[in-house]
Amino acid sequence: xxxxxxxxxxxxxxxxxxxxxxxxxxxxGLVLSGGGAKGFAHIGVLKVLEEQGVKIDYIGGTSxxxxxxxxYASGYTxxxxxxxxxxxxxxxxxxxxxxxxxxxxxxKQNDEIYAIQLPFDDFKIGAPVSLSKGMYxxxxxxxxxxxxxxxxxxxxxxxxxxxxxxxVVTGQQVILEKGNLPQSILASGAFPSLxxxxxxxxxxxxxxxxxxxxxxxxxRNKGIDIIIGVDVQDGMKDKSKIKGVTxxxxxxxxxxxxxxxxxxxxxxxxxxxxxxxNFSVVTFDxxxxxxxxxxxxxxKELPEIKKISSNYYKKPLPKxxxxxxxxxxxxxxxxxxxxxxxxxxxxxxYFKQECxxxxxxxDGITNLxxxxxxxxxxxxxxxxxxxxxxxxxxxxxxxxxxxxxGLHFDNLYKSAALINVTHKKLLFKxxxxxxxxxxxxxxxxxxxxxxxxxxxxSYGAQSRLNKFKYNIKPYETDVVAPQxxxxxxxxxxxxxxxxxxxxxxxxxxxxxxxxxLEHKYQIVDITNVKLERNWLDNSHYLSTxxxxxxxxxxxxxxxxxxxxxNAEVKHMFLxxxxxxxxxxxxxxxxxxxxxxxxxxxxxxELKADIGVTIGSTPSINLNYSFGGYGxxxxxxxxxxxxxDFLSVNANSYLKSLLRVDYRFYKRHHLNATxxxxxxxxxxxxxxxWLELPINSGYALGYGFQTVIGPIEIxxxxxxxxxxxxxxxxxxxxx
Numbered sequence: 001x002x003x004x005x006x007x008x009x010x011x012x013x014x015x016x017x018x019x020x021x022x023x024x025x026x027x028x029g030l031v032l033s034g035g036g037a038k039g040f041a042h043i044g045v046l047k048v049l050e051e052q053g054v055k056i057d058y059i060g061g062t063s064x065x066x067x068x069x070x071x072y073a074s075g076y077t078x079x080x081x082x083x084x085x086x087x088x089x090x091x092x093x094x095x096x097x098x099x100x101x102x103x104x105x106x107x108k109q110n111d112e113i114y115a116i117q118l119p120f121d122d123f124k125i126g127a128p129v130s131l132s133k134g135m136y137x138x139x140x141x142x143x144x145x146x147x148x149x150x151x152x153x154x155x156x157x158x159x160x161x162x163x164x165x166x167x168v169v170t171g172q173q174v175i176l177e178k179g180n181l182p183q184s185i186l187a188s189g190a191f192p193s194l195x196x197x198x199x200x201x202x203x204x205x206x207x208x209x210x211x212x213x214x215x216x217x218x219x220r221n222k223g224i225d226i227i228i229g230v231d232v233q234d235g236m237k238d239k240s241k242i243k244g245v246t247x248x249x250x251x252x253x254x255x256x257x258x259x260x261x262x263x264x265x266x267x268x269x270x271x272x273x274x275x276x277x278n279f280s281v282v283t284f285d286x287x288x289x290x291x292x293x294x295x296x297x298x299x300k301e302l303p304e305i306k307k308i309s310s311n312y313y314k315k316p317l318p319k320x321x322x323x324x325x326x327x328x329x330x331x332x333x334x335x336x337x338x339x340x341x342x343x344x345x346x347x348x349x350y351f352k353q354e355c356x357x358x359x360x361x362x363d364g365i366t367n368l369x370x371x372x373x374x375x376x377x378x379x380x381x382x383x384x385x386x387x388x389x390x391x392x393x394x395x396x397x398x399x400x401x402x403x404x405x406g407l408h409f410d411n412l413y414k415s416a417a418l419i420n421v422t423h424k425k426l427l428f429k430x431x432x433x434x435x436x437x438x439x440x441x442x443x444x445x446x447x448x449x450x451x452x453x454x455x456x457x458s459y460g461a462q463s464r465l466n467k468f469k470y471n472i473k474p475y476e477t478d479v480v481a482p483q484x485x486x487x488x489x490x491x492x493x494x495x496x497x498x499x500x501x502x503x504x505x506x507x508x509x510x511x512x513x514x515x516x517l518e519h520k521y522q523i524v525d526i527t528n529v530k531l532e533r534n535w536l537d538n539s540h541y542l543s544t545x546x547x548x549x550x551x552x553x554x555x556x557x558x559x560x561x562x563x564x565x566n567a568e569v570k571h572m573f574l575x576x577x578x579x580x581x582x583x584x585x586x587x588x589x590x591x592x593x594x595x596x597x598x599x600x601x602x603x604x605e606l607k608a609d610i611g612v613t614i615g616s617t618p619s620i621n622l623n624y625s626f627g628g629y630g631x632x633x634x635x636x637x638x639x640x641x642x643x644d645f646l647s648v649n650a651n652s653y654l655k656s657l658l659r660v661d662y663r664f665y666k667r668h669h670l671n672a673t674x675x676x677x678x679x680x681x682x683x684x685x686x687x688x689w690l691e692l693p694i695n696s697g698y699a700l701g702y703g704f705q706t707v708i709g710p711i712e713i714x715x716x717x718x719x720x721x722x723x724x725x726x727x728x729x730x731x732x733x734x
Contacts, residue, residue, distance in 0.1 A: 029224035034063025034209040035232035036281025041274040044294020046078035052309040060219040066163035066188035073161035114404035115708040141182035164208030229268035329387035346454020408731035410630040414441035493525040537619040542574040564593040585615025613651035630729035642697015642718030652683040667705035
């Protein structure tokens, strides 16, 4: 009994002493400045403060200081923040990287044709408001702060917190200490021109560093006795270090950020200035080195830090488990003028009474962002009786018209420049009308009108004109019309006008089924053949078609992963019959591709391609024609390494391809390709088609990814014809 009483006495005495120390100790505030990637140094400083048992009573941050400070205030430890930011995609922090898989089939095409896109309003060409909406950052913050999603008063976080933003309209400082925590942090870091301003309480907010990049007074006003300040600002550059446009812009930005820092520094009890002059505000890929600099700077102030440390204090580990799922009871969307809920849910994915991985939610938000129909996308969670209600706040883009531009050169179409006009909400909600006009060696156009109904069937119309001239050398004489057998080369003028009315439905922007009616008008003129008529064809055709598409490739031109499947059945049932020999016939096309990457640099692609004609075609231009590389396939004109354009032709074929691509430096690629093909009219009607001779071709190439599209050169060879061809291409294919 004595031992028990004595032990209890000691325990209560220790508790009393600790409580007295806690009551009497000075209140400590932490000020974290903005500085872009240099803000990673804050994590290094926090590591040292934790090790020394320094208890922080209030945190104030701006920009990157708000991001680190907000996460730390919500309960994360410094080591956890270190681990988190090691996994962050540095490029995605600076731009709205939207994976190809998150885009609809229309949006994929948009990004794979046009090099430049500009808003066009009141017959005036505008400029984008920013380079990024910051959606990657916003999604990341919502996931990391999910444990604090119900807390709208930042003073009630495990460590009270505030951050600073700037009102764009008034230029005044805005202190954010209540509301949606991820949105507030995003606003504090919305660097002008890089990130879109964030709207909160009818105020348009940008980076707080414009007016107050070191909020010491705001923290002192919270009853704080001792201020620890971490300054990762650039400071003013001297003349010798201003060498380009970026340096000039950052110097101008620093006028406001660094003004008054001398006075603020003097008011800081423990001032920590990491030596990070050799890093820039965008070197997010150097995070580990910058964190180490933060540790180094804090250790220099260790004597002062020890004076305020408490041996008894240790920052508690989070009571929550970082969870990658959230139970969503329902989704609520604010009223929209031009888009219905089917459209929104079709992009987002409809969540109701299910546990949803954050990765899936982020994919849905990214899908909405990819449409470019919303200038603002905000969301938060409210606690419901049976789970969370996802509250989605969308701000519709007021710009409906865009001008887009592209450039291209290949050996078939030659040089071409593209101008596109895209207008949204032309006739109905959710619609988009797009017109490409291509001028250069071959005039072409492509018009598409599409009404996207999300979960429900969508519909549209397309009209496309393609034309080119090419001197074709036929290698397969058994599939060439008899009147051309004596020619080494025949000069073909090819005109293809295709018009489609279609219905389609898609799932998760990766899988599509469609059907429709097609009108085709083809003129193929052989100019160096003296016939009663100089056309191979000059006919109109009507057909019905059904297609299925699955596309998870991460890149059209240099894929590293994914599956691609495309199948179409087309039945031509009516023709104006220029050659007086038309009978209805059916064509079945299918293509399957798989890509996988090894050692992060070597990608291997396997493809199989088949075409079957049931019945007989009225002219050879309706067969499948092969050869060349680097052009956008149209109709039945397809590429094949080792042969010249359109030089092999038949109404049935089976083709395979193997490509190995090595990304040896950033966007630079070396690749080797082999393709093989069986080719013959009515090939599959006989059991001996596998005994046919195989057409084969091989190619070595170099490719470079640029903002206008790939720049490629290929050297190809076929052992059958013993001829080398060099194919050169610049820009996206169209």
